[in-house]
Amino acid sequence: MPPRITPLVAGLPATVPFVGPETQERQRGTRFRARIGANENGFGPSPKAVAAMAEAAGEVWKYCDPENWDLKQALARHLGVGPDNVVVGEGIDGLLGLTVRLVVEPDLPVVTSLGAYPTFNFHVAGFGGRLVTVPFTGDREDPQALAATARAEDARLVYFSNPNNPMASWWPAGTVVGLMDAVPDDTILCIDEAYGEFAPDGTLPPIDVSRPNVLRFRTFSKAYGMAGARIAYAVGAASLIREFDKIRNHFGVNRIAQAGALAALGDPAHLAWIRERIVEARARIGRIAEANGLKPLPSATNFVTVDCGHDGAFARRLLVALAQRGVFVRMPGVAPQDRCIRIGCGPAADLDVLEAELPAALAVARREA
Amino acid sequence: MPPRITPLVAGLPATVPFVGPETQERQRGTRFRARIGANENGFGPSPKAVAAMAEAAGEVWKYCDPENWDLKQALARHLGVGPDNVVVGEGIDGLLGLTVRLVVEPDLPVVTSLGAYPTFNFHVAGFGGRLVTVPFTGDREDPQALAATARAEDARLVYFSNPNNPMASWWPAGTVVGLMDAVPDDTILCIDEAYGEFAPDGTLPPIDVSRPNVLRFRTFSKAYGMAGARIAYAVGAASLIREFDKIRNHFGVNRIAQAGALAALGDPAHLAWIRERIVEARARIGRIAEANGLKPLPSATNFVTVDCGHDGAFARRLLVALAQRGVFVRMPGVAPQDRCIRIGCGPAADLDVLEAELPAALAVARREA
Numbered sequence: 190m191p192p193r194i195t196p197l198v199a200g201l202p203a204t205v206p207f208v209g210p211e212t213q214e215r216q217r218g219t220r221f222r223a224r225i226g227a228n229e230n231g232f233g234p235s236p237k238a239v240a241a242m243a244e245a246a247g248e249v250w251k252y253c254d255p256e257n258w259d260l261k262q263a264l265a266r267h268l269g270v271g272p273d274n275v276v277v278g279e280g281i282d283g284l285l286g287l288t289v290r291l292v293v294e295p296d297l298p299v300v301t302s303l304g305a306y307p308t309f310n311f312h313v314a315g316f317g318g319r320l321v322t323v324p325f326t327g328d329r330e331d332p333q334a335l336a337a338t339a340r341a342e343d344a345r346l347v348y349f350s351n352p353n354n355p356m357a358s359w360w361p362a363g364t365v366v367g368l369m370d371a372v373p374d375d376t377i378l379c380i381d382e383a384y385g386e387f388a389p390d391g392t393l394p395p396i397d398v399s400r401p402n403v404l405r406f407r408t409f410s411k412a413y414g415m416a417g418a419r420i421a422y423a424v425g426a427a428s429l430i431r432e433f434d435k436i437r438n439h440f441g442v443n444r445i446a447q448a449g450a451l452a453a454l455g456d457p458a459h460l461a462w463i464r465e466r467i468v469e470a471r472a473r474i475g476r477i478a479e480a481n482g483l484k485p486l487p488s489a490t491n492f493v494t495v496d497c498g499h500d501g502a503f504a505r506r507l508l509v510a511l512a513q514r515g516v517f518v519r520m521p522g523v524a525p526q527d528r529c530i531r532i533g534c535g536p537a538a539d540l541d542v543l544e545a546e547l548p549a550a551l552a553v554a555r556r557e558a
Numbered sequence: 559m560p561p562r563i564t565p566l567v568a569g570l571p572a573t574v575p576f577v578g579p580e581t582q583e584r585q586r587g588t589r590f591r592a593r594i595g596a597n598e599n600g601f602g603p604s605p606k607a608v609a610a611m612a613e614a615a616g617e618v619w620k621y622c623d624p625e626n627w628d629l630k631q632a633l634a635r636h637l638g639v640g641p642d643n644v645v646v647g648e649g650i651d652g653l654l655g656l657t658v659r660l661v662v663e664p665d666l667p668v669v670t671s672l673g674a675y676p677t678f679n680f681h682v683a684g685f686g687g688r689l690v691t692v693p694f695t696g697d698r699e700d701p702q703a704l705a706a707t708a709r710a711e712d713a714r715l716v717y718f719s720n721p722n723n724p725m726a727s728w729w730p731a732g733t734v735v736g737l738m739d740a741v742p743d744d745t746i747l748c749i750d751e752a753y754g755e756f757a758p759d760g761t762l763p764p765i766d767v768s769r770p771n772v773l774r775f776r777t778f779s780k781a782y783g784m785a786g787a788r789i790a791y792a793v794g795a796a797s798l799i800r801e802f803d804k805i806r807n808h809f810g811v812n813r814i815a816q817a818g819a820l821a822a823l824g825d826p827a828h829l830a831w832i833r834e835r836i837v838e839a840r841a842r843i844g845r846i847a848e849a850n851g852l853k854p855l856p857s858a859t860n861f862v863t864v865d866c867g868h869d870g871a872f873a874r875r876l877l878v879a880l881a882q883r884g885v886f887v888r889m890p891g892v893a894p895q896d897r898c899i900r901i902g903c904g905p906a907a908d909l910d911v912l913e914a915e916l917p918a919a920l921a922v923a924r925r926e927a
Binding site for chain 2: 190191192193194195197198201202203206207208209211212215224227229230231232233234239242243245246247248249250251252253254255256258279280282283286290291292293294315345373374375376377401402414415416417418419428429431432434435436438439440442443444445446449
């Protein structure tokens, strides 16, 4: 008899949330010339972080500090909270997986937006949760509908991202506080702020660790340019943060990543420089899109979601045509957001390639219609 | 009402498998002078791996390849298996967690040895499994008793380490094959070979991916000196390896770690050099122990387990006295193995400190008896 795995896992699909660009490169037999599809930050991490990581490489024979002490202290100062309000983990993906595991049992309801972060959904499915989705409204997640659905379903967990991926849209802080107020106290509200550092002032509510059921997720992957380092954190009430210690992989955070994150946090000038580059790149992507008859949506992130003016099939053809020309971008997964493609705020050389290839790719997408 | 977490997590203890040396250093207010307690490899990774990691630090703005393609190809060649027989993960700790999640539902029986790897037990508890333990026999895990207990309990999962941590003991390959044969086909057998590269020839059975229920775990943490990089792999039948893809954190392996592991695997000369250093250090630890009236046990690992000749209380006093003198070591958790302390095969400078401090620490331990 074959080895027995749980019925839950046996019943899971083999699909994965995202296919990496490397997989496409292997299939194509050539590298992308513009890697602007994974919301990475091609301007890179702080040179101080790179130096700290290079130095830490020689010390990597040591396990990490399982308490992530130094980084938690620095984050606590940075955020104006206590170190016991912070849990450091292997990227927001890893922390979302732990959060789902804390909360979800088979068939329990979990609320998110239709077309929001697929990796969250992957984790919910992986623990057998019943995903209840709410449509976007005007290319934004719908806080009122999320809260109403959470109440109606007696959901254990609600996911909300601000700014949003894949639409680059956002709500002002007051609306987010309204969502916090509207979600039941005994329902955990995950607010994914992976792109928070790129958002306009007034987007992120003040952190309030007196709320027992709200977790704010932030990362070194985006504004800090360290996606491959897998280091992020969640902030919340100490009583809730403490639960992570019961199940997290205590030695799981890479030691080099800890050193890099600490150095990155200590270089606000680089962060400011990154923000300026992102603003420039957003504007340029907007100009490129408009010059080709496409409509860039407002962005509070390090990518621009571009409305291609047709359906998902058209956007997908454009995506494929761009890939064939060496441009890696992605697109939202569901209608009506799938009329768009999502273009990352890469360095000028990447956007040069985009600018050069977009007209021909569009011609292909239109011809094949 | 407070946010609802699962009854399973709510009922878990707050204890963690291991306290890191950094935690003790913070409590003591000073650094250890000899960090030889966590089975780390103080001789460090291959210079080629360090160079690869330092170079990868500048590219860390990219997510990792979620397929771990290059490393899996290299491991497949190294092991003589297919890439679909290999899953790469965030250390053996991370892979054991996934394995437990694949198999364990609340109250299902899992078999291990009493006093074997606590992190495995942490994961089993974390998924609600019922841990059934088998005593060591003569400071070794007892393969026959493990198999018999697996059959009697209809266990879903069995853990076996070879060489063993914390006793440094081992069984020859034939005995391990006997265990594989004796465990029921529908029970998954985890063989933790974290220390396999340090073992005598004839310890590791040939890898046989035709066995549908056997997983072999190996790591870059020990012989390759990359504990802080969090990268390891499991090898098994493709049908079983595939299940990991349904639940693993696909982008979870650090990009720098991937680069380092690939370079480390490509430097067998460094691995050979490490093996020589470990043999030397083992011998020296043995001499230091004997000079102090203690008995070093035979070792197939990068640590030496030293029988202190008394009970666990004595060994613990010695451990504390060593720590107070700047020497970080650990000890087995349960009797009768807890008559021992576990000393890592560190570089000469670390063993100099051990040699200098052990007599006084022993005097304290004896005086306090």
